[in-house]
Amino acid sequence: MSITLSLADWLALLTHFLSLSLLAIGGAITTAPDMHRYLVDQQHWLSDNQFMSSIALAQAAPGPNLLFIALLGWNVGLNAASGLGIGSMAWSYGLLGVFIAMFGILLPSTTLTFAATRWAHKNRELLSVRAFKQGMAPIVVALLMSTSWILASSHGSQADHWPLWLLSGASALLVWRTKLHLLWLLAAGGLLGWMGWV
Numbered sequence: 001m002s003i004t005l006s007l008a009d010w011l012a013l014l015t016h017f018l019s020l021s022l023l024a025i026g027g028a029i030t031t032a033p034d035m036h037r038y039l040v041d042q043q044h045w046l047s048d049n050q051f052m053s054s055i056a057l058a059q060a061a062p063g064p065n066l067l068f069i070a071l072l073g074w075n076v077g078l079n080a081a082s083g084l085g086i087g088s089m090a091w092s093y094g095l096l097g098v099f100i101a102m103f104g105i106l107l108p109s110t111t112l113t114f115a116a117t118r119w120a121h122k123n124r125e126l127l128s129v130r131a132f133k134q135g136m137a138p139i140v141v142a143l144l145m146s147t148s149w150i151l152a153s154s155h156g157s158q159a160d161h162w163p164l165w166l167l168s169g170a171s172a173l174l175v176w177r178t179k180l181h182l183l184w185l186l187a188a189g190g191l192l193g194w195m196g197w198v
Contacts, residue, residue: 002082003045010100013045013076017069017104024109026140028066029055033150039072050075055151066105073101163198 005013016038020031032055039046046054054075058068077097081090120129148168171185192198 001047001050001079003076003079005045005076005080009043010096012043013073013097014100014104017101018108021105021108022112024105025136026143028069028105029147030140030143032068032147035072036150039076045076045079046072050079052151066102069101069105070098073097073099076101167192167198 020028020034023034024031036048036051040048040051051072054071055068058071059065061067074094074097077093077095078090080097081093083090123129167189171189174180174185175182189198
C-alpha cells in the first residue's frame with residue numbers, strides 16, 4: 001500500500017493519538033475502534049488487514065499490549081515510504097511513525113495519570129474520588145466490548161460467530177458468578193479452538 005503524507009498529515013496523526021491517549025481508560029486497546037475508524041476508514045492510511053495484523057501480532061508477542069500502537073505507526077510509516085523496498089528511507093519513515101504514535105499515546109495519559117494519582121491518593125477518602133473509581137468500571141467494560149466487536153466484525157457477519165459469542169458470554173458469567181480461576185477458562189477456550197469447535 002502506498003500513501004503520501006504531508007507534514008500536516010503527520011501532525012494530524014500525532015494530534016489524533018494525543019486525543020486518544022486521554023480516552024484510553026482501561027488501556028490503549030480500548031481505543032482501537034476509533035483508531036480503526038481514523039486510520040482505515042477515514043484516512044485510508046492502513047488497510048483493514050494491516051490494522052488487524054498489528055493488533056494480533058502485538059497481542060501474541062510478550063510484553064505490554066501497547067505494542068500494537070507502535071506497529072500501527074510503523075505500518076503508516078512504511079505505507080508513506082511505499083513499503084520496505086526503498087531501504088533506509090522506509091526504515092526512517094517507519095521509525096517516524098512509531099515515534100509519533102507512541103509519543104502521542106503515552107504523553108498525555110502518563111502526565112495526567114501521574115498528576116491525578118498523586119491528587120487522588122491525598123484525597124482518597126472523599127466521596128467523589130470513590131464514586132469516580134466505581135463509575136469508571138462500566139465505561140472500561142463498554143470500551144472493551146466495542147473493541148471486541150470491531151475485531152470480530154472484521155471476519156464476516158456477527159451471526160456466523162455465534163459459538164464465539166456464546167463462549168464469551170458463558171466465560172464472562174463464570175468469572176462474574178464463580179471463583180473459577182481465569183486460566184482454566186483460557187485453557188478451555190484454547191482447547192475448543194484447537195479442536196475446531198469455535
